[in-house]
Every structure is written in structure tokens, then in C-alpha cells.
Amino acid sequence: VNATDTYTDEITAYVEAVRTAVAGLPEEVREGLLEDLPEHLAEVVADDIGTLAERLGPPAVYAAELLASAGYVGGGFPDPPPQPRRPGLVRRVRSSLGARLRELDRSSGPLFGKPRASAFLIQLRPAWWVLRGYLVSMVLASVLGDGSQIGLLPRVGGSDLIALGLLATCVIASIWFGRRQFVMGRPVRLIHKGATAVLILIGLVGFSDLDQTNRYDPYMNAGYSDPYGNVQDVFVYDREGKLVEGARLLDQNGQPIRLGVPNCYDDQGNYVAGAQESVYPYCPRNAPFRMTGEAPDAQVVPTPSR
Amino acid sequence: VEATQLLKGVLDLAVLAVLRDEDGYGYDILRRLRVAGLEEVGDASVYGTLRRLFNSGLLNAYVVPSDEGPHRKYYALNAAGRAELASNGKIWQEFAATMNDLLRERGTA
Numbered sequence: 001v002n003a004t005d006t007y008t009d010e011i012t013a014y015v016e017a018v019r020t021a022v023a024g025l026p027e028e029v030r031e032g033l034l035e036d037l038p039e040h041l042a043e044v045v046a047d048d049i050g051t052l053a054e055r056l057g058p059p060a061v062y063a064a065e066l067l068a069s070a071g072y073v074g075g076g077f078p079d080p081p082p083q084p085r086r087p088g089l090v091r092r093v094r095s096s097l098g099a100r101l102r103e104l105d106r107s108s109g110p111l112f113g114k115p116r117a118s119a120f121l122i123q124l125r126p127a128w129w130v131l132r133g134y135l136v137s138m139v140l141a142s143v144l145g146d147g148s149q150i151g152l153l154p155r156v157g158g159s160d161l162i163a164l165g166l167l168a169t170c171v172i173a174s175i176w177f178g179r180r181q182f183v184m185g186r187p188v189r190l191i192h193k194g195a196t197a198v199l200i201l202i203g204l205v206g207f208s209d210l211d212q213t214n215r216y217d218p219y220m221n222a223g224y225s226d227p228y229g230n231v232q233d234v235f236v237y238d239r240e241g242k243l244v245e246g247a248r249l250l251d252q253n254g255q256p257i258r259l260g261v262p263n264c265y266d267d268q269g270n271y272v273a274g275a276q277e278s279v280y281p282y283c284p285r286n287a288p289f290r291m292t293g294e295a296p297d298a299q300v301v302p303t304p305s306r
Numbered sequence: 307v308e309a310t311q312l313l314k315g316v317l318d319l320a321v322l323a324v325l326r327d328e329d330g331y332g333y334d335i336l337r338r339l340r341v342a343g344l345e346e347v348g349d350a351s352v353y354g355t356l357r358r359l360f361n362s363g364l365l366n367a368y369v370v371p372s373d374e375g376p377h378r379k380y381y382a383l384n385a386a387g388r389a390e391l392a393s394n395g396k397i398w399q400e401f402a403a404t405m406n407d408l409l410r411e412r413g414t415a
Contacts, residue, residue, distance in 0.1 A: 068354070
């Protein structure tokens with residue numbers, strides 16, 4: 001019992017010293033902070049040898065640590081938010097999305113032999129710089145150019161030399177810009193991000209354009225666009241608007257131009273003999289501007305073909 | 307970096323963590339932290355932290371009479387405390403993972 005009393009005196013003295021040291025606090029706060037201290041110190045004392053001051057340090061130091069950890073002085077522990085202030089929806093979605101992305105980043109890291117996938121992407125940065133330079137040069141060329149086709153090089157006025165020079169300048173500038181890692185203010189950063197997004201968009205559009213062209217052009221040339229595909233017969237009219245019969249069509253090499261099918265049927269669908277290959281029209285009775293019942297004009301028959 | 311400096315930021319979390327499975331009184335909690343390896347942790351810090359967590363509504367407290375010594379005030383996690391432990395625990399784990407990666411990449415660890 002004596003020992004306990006000694007402890008109690010020691011504890012009381014220590015607590016009083018601490019109380020003095022935290023005298024600056026409002027009384028309510030102070031007493032709330034210290035209400036369990038005697039019992040707590042009793043445990044400390046009971047557990048081990050040595051005086052409280054030896055084990056815990058001077059009361060003033062103890063008091064300072066107490067204040068800091070209990071959140072009563074600045075720079076110590078920030079108080080947790082008073083009550084679960086629900087964060088806004090945008091912030092919640094953003095933070096959960098961010099957490100998920102970070103998780104994906106980490107889990108897919110081994111695929112690239114890195115702790116994080118982003119570590120691998122960062123290595124690819126210089127490649128982006130080069131691509132960015134190319135895209136910028138293409139945009140510049142289409143702005144500066146006269147509207148003619150620029151192809152895959154940033155040609156201005158159809159000049160390959162200017163194209164190569166512009167390309168080299170833009171790529172080098174882009175790499176330089178990338179390596180400098182400018183510290184950008186918020187507005188500048190937004191502009192930079194926006195411009196990057198636009199550039200990527202332009203790149204994608206250009207890419208898909210090129211892709212389309214390369215995929216469909218051969219078919220186009222092979223005849224899907226042939227405007228004469230459904231021609232069955234050819235009617236030639238002379239200067240006076242009279243139908244020319246027995247006309248021949250030749251190309252620049254003197255080769256006969258074959259169009260349509262050399263068959264002729266009358267209104268009842270009976271075969272009419274006499275149509276000759278490459279001698280037009282095959283079927284004069286079907287002339288588009290002929291009056292019904294009008295006979296083919298015999299006067300304008302040119303030299304019959306052999 | 308001194309361990310005590312690092313400890314300042316995470317003592318809340320450490321206290322919540324040692325209370326996850328079992329309620330405890332102040333000195334008991336201090337002992338658990340030290341046994342777990344946080345030997346630098348100060349008595350006053352734990353006491354102050356407990357008071358603050360209690361005041362912020364993250365802990366419940368109840369007094370258990372003791373035969374051989376003073377009454378003991380036991381602290382227990384309540385629902386808010388568990389939620390805090392879960393969310394801050396996650397933040398810490400991501401932070402620690404980031405630091406570990408960083409140290410590994412630099413060949414320091």
C-alpha cells in the first residue's frame with residue numbers, strides 16, 4: 001500500500017506538472033485531455049522500474065508531445081474531418097477511377113518487365129516526341145500549302161526539299177520541347193493538353209483517311225466507277241440532230257471502242273438481224289428521241305461497214 | 307529520415323490497426339505498438355492520439371475495474387473507426403507500394 005501511495009504521489013506530481021505546461025488550453029479541453037492521465041501513468045509506473053521522469057522525460061516535454069498528438073497545436077496531427085463529409089460525385093468517381101487505374105498500372109507491369117506499366121510507357125516518350133513533330137509539320141504544311149495533295153510528307157507547294165526541312169525542324173523542336181520539361185502554369189498546361197488532344201485527333205483522321213484510300217482505290221479503278229458499265233447501245237447524232245447510223249467509235253490508237261451488246265430486238269421481243277460488232281447503233285429503232293412510228297432516216301446512212 | 311518523423315503521419319493508422327482485433331487501454335496499446343516494431347513511439351503521443359481519435363468519434367471507450375490496479379479505460383473501434391481504418395489503410399498501402407517501387411527502381415532497396 002505504501003508503494004502504491006508513493007506511486008500515487010509521483011503520478012500526481014507529474015500530472016500537475018503536465019497540467020501546468022498545458023495551462024494555455026481552455027479549461028474544458030485541458031481537463032478532457034488529462035482526465036485519464038493518472039490511470040494511464042499508473043500503468044506505466046506499475047510496468048517497469050524507474051521514476052516517471054526517467055521513463056517519460058520531463059513533464060514539459062511530455063506535455064508538448066501530448067499537445068501535438070492530440071491535435072492542439074499546428075503542425076502536429078491534422079484532425080480527421082469532423083464528420084464524414086461526403087465528397088462530391090465527380091471527386092468520388094475520379095478517385096475510385098484513379099485507384100483502379102493505379103491498380104491496373106501495377107498489375108500489368110510484369111507484362112512489360114517493369115513494376116508498373118507506366119514505367120514502360122515513360123520510356124516510349126521520345127517516340128511520341130518524334131511523332132508529335134511529324135504531326136505538327138503535317139498540320140503546318142496543310143495550313144501553309146496551296147491546297148494541293150501533300151501526301152505523306154509535309155510538302156509545301158509540292159516541294160520535297162521544303163518538306164524534309166520542315167519535317168526535320170518540327171521533329172527537332174518537338175524533341176527539344178519534350179526534353180526541357182517546362183514547368184507550366186495551369187492555363188498553359190490546359191492549352192498544352194488541348195493542343196495535344198487536337199493533334200492526336202488530326203493524326204487519327206489522317207491515318208484513317210490514308211487507310212481508306214489504300215484499301216478501296218484498286219477496286220475503284222477496276223470498274224465499280226465505270227460510268228459506261230450499263231450502256232447497251234450508242235446513238236450518234238450529227239450537227240443537225242439527225243441520227244447517224246453505221247457509226248464507228250475509235251480511240252486515240254485507232255482501236256474500236258466496244259460498248260454495249262450487238263443484239264437488237266423489236267418491240268415484240270423478236271430478234272432483228274443486222275447488228276454488227278462496233279457499228280453503232282446496233283438497234284436504230286430504239287433511238288431515244290425517235291418519234292413513235294417514225295422510220296429510221298435513210299438519208300443519213302453513211303458508208304455501210306464491211 | 308528519423309523514424310519518429312515518419313511515425314507522426316501514420317500513428318493514427320497504427321493505433322486504429324492495433325485496435326482492429328482487440329480492444330485495449332492506453333498503456334496496452336503502447337505495448338502492442340512497440341511489440342509490433344514501432345519502438346520509437348512515445349507514451350504521450352499514444353495517449354494524445356487516443357484522446358483525439360476518441361474525440362473525433364472514431365473510438366468508443368468503456369471502463370473496466372481492475373483488482374490489482376487503477377480502473378482501465380478500454381478503447382474500441384466503432385463503425386466510423388473501422389471505416390477510417392479501411393480508407394486510410396488503403397491510402398497507406400498505395401503510398402507504401404509507390405515508395406517501394408521508387409526505391410527498387412533507384413536500386414536503393
